[in-house]
Amino acid sequence: MECLLQKTEMKLLSTWLVLLIVNQAISILKTEEVTWHPTYHLAPPKGWINDPNGLIYHNGCYHAFFQYNPENNKEGTKYWGHARSYDMLNWEYLPIALSPSLEDDINGIFSGSAVNIHGKLVLIYTGVSDNFNKQRQMVAISSDDVNFEKRGVVIIKDKDESNFRDPKAWFQNGSWWVVMGSQTTDKLGEVLLYSSNDFFNWTYQGVLAGGNESLGYMWECPDFFTINGKQILVVSPQGIKQDGFNYQNLYQTGYFVGDWEPGKNYTIKKGFTEIDHGHDFYASQSFLAPDGRRIQISWLDMWESVFAENVTGWSGMFTIPREISLTDSGDLLSKPIREILEKRNQNTDIFDTIISSNQMLTLNNSVFSSEILIEFNFLNSSCQAIQLFLKEEPTIDEGVVLYVDFELNRLFMERYYPKYGLDKSNRSVAIDLSLSKLSLDIFVDSSSIEVFVNDGVAVMSSRIYPNNNQRKFSVAPVNGYVNISLISYDIVVKNQ
Template structure:
């Protein structure tokens, strides 16, 4: 068996060689975190350490269609310009030989410490496997050594199953805590552990569980405090479609409640989806030195068509978003302030009445930020909005609009180009608003829509032709007052 360092070097050479072929391919993103090449999924180990932001990610360096999972790594000084770092973890030990699955990062006495799930396949055809919790450390934030005590948790709770993964670890006072996703009787659970040293862990019980409606597995749990409330962010699998809700294959959302560290009880309200789009999964958060709770998600979805795979890569992360809790105990997400660094040429459109399709010939491009606000007072249009990544004849486009009758905002990608079509709708809270604001981040193969200060967010991968760069405003069956529109061309951080 090769040692860890050798496997890391082999993986690094493979992905570097593959990266030469993905440059300048049509869907390569301009300002999002991606692997240099090949497969990427869940964000892992989000942390601000030694003055820099670190994001690790599930990565297969040998293929754009997945395989034994490694941990890729990027870092940044400003959450905007990211630098690819050497691969941090490679599978191959007895406790992680089939993959280094998702986890988290902490600062332990100056050491950047990764806690992850080691996955070991026993019989692939029968889907038999075991999962262990493991630890790796680094003094320089670049080179990681797996701990000699691995695995630090060698089996699930007595009533649990082998589905036992995705540790999120944090420190409170002098104790470390860990939440993990688990499955009991084909129902999702989040379990809690406690430790004094990150090595020896004691099981503390279940803090959240599915009663059936919430599906058969809870992945990627994240437990944190915000505005005096405790929030469990997690990714349930197996939820049934419910109107406009739970449309994706798997979900990502949260409970808000109160947690008692003495009794280990978490009392919470109903599940709320965090992002209403096609492509947001496994969201993870961290606290930075400005006191912000920042979240990043995987900007893709399991089993979805990924046209970029034919170009040698797959998957990306969302832009970093700041999380806040509003007066209704709902999480709102807004792009971090630092993203304004990307802004280049600024173009505007002054107040005007929209009653038909209007091409904005002075605003076009593949990487844009657009902020547009419409008045709801005196609006007679049945629906209004903005079409982006339009072709010259507008047969290709992604539609974003508000329906005044239903009070819902919609992203329609049925004419968006390659890949899957589909529609995502979400009701806008607070119908007493006098206006509606649509804030769009457009990259070559993605759209992130923030509505009314991030109360509703819809994330979607789209795959238009590179020549589809036009933007148009529209209103149907009436008119609407456009209050203002601001647009910026955004820099390509990878060039």
């Protein structure tokens, strides 16, 4: 009884603290000017979104479906929202595609994928029922790419159905295939494989890949595709413990590289590797553009984190669509889609200068919907570190700092927004500072920052919550001087 009372007291205290933070945020928003809804990232006009679903190019349009709660700006019963675009940056929001309505999806519409079958847009998704204890795979078909007719359950897992979700389907060698996120009986993550001749009758083909205790207790949102003759398996494990600079978020998204063909086992050649090293990146999904590029989009958020924007009526957003490729050594490269080049308006001259530790270069006083290209020339530099600030002033603690550490050979991203409940924390990625140059392609939107390092060798993505007067971008070396060249653009996109 004493333990129960303690738990009750802790729960009441936790609820009180959340309410306090929310009330403080509302009070601050009433007195300080903030604009957080993104301009060139997909986010809901209102309500909540999380995982991207059903990404596909179909009938001349890019379609993005997403986990959606239209009635509340917090997580709740899931629907599938729907948007389409001609360039993956300007999005038109369409009516809700899927709503809970059948016995097998009455508790929610969880993640899934989309395919083209005889010219029709077909969705395969996880229907949830029995208080989330039943997770079954279901199909819906559209004749107009907007309205969908449900066709019911097509895959049921034997025995435990409580962790069996997120089907990703594709066509290969005359058959349909689908991978499923799952959990073993001894609570380890795994990906299951099924095949079908008609997309409605599926045969279990076995475990495609499985983890161990070091790789978490559940694997969500699998994605499986081929690049350069290698098969890439992307998963989002839950329950990986932090290991030094790795796995610092609550959950991760990463990839394996291996060999597979129908009828054979998946042979892994490169072990699990994180895709993005920022605070907010989860549930990646990919698809093929009509020109053959593999495009990846992720949820630019993290479970059980602060969603300060929900006091303004919406929560959640997606990353910039990224073109992904594979190096000869098996490393995944991520670059912003080239369509974004057409949205640039140059807003600064090109700076090419040397700055010393008693100087600071301010590029822009209002980095809002922007791209900043920076290159450091180490052949003409001598310093211990380089700091880049997105703040009201560099001397003020609140805001974002990017920090190139020459001793640790790492790029750090630190953010701090205490009045909105975000404590000071950093994420980092290893960088090769033996090279003569370091290039950073930095995208700042209303409430996000994405940093592409050395043409996509590494990426860091995080949510940020600056007031409108906290958007000054400055650069300064530490204990020495640095040769820097940079240029800034406005990104002009208008979502409907």
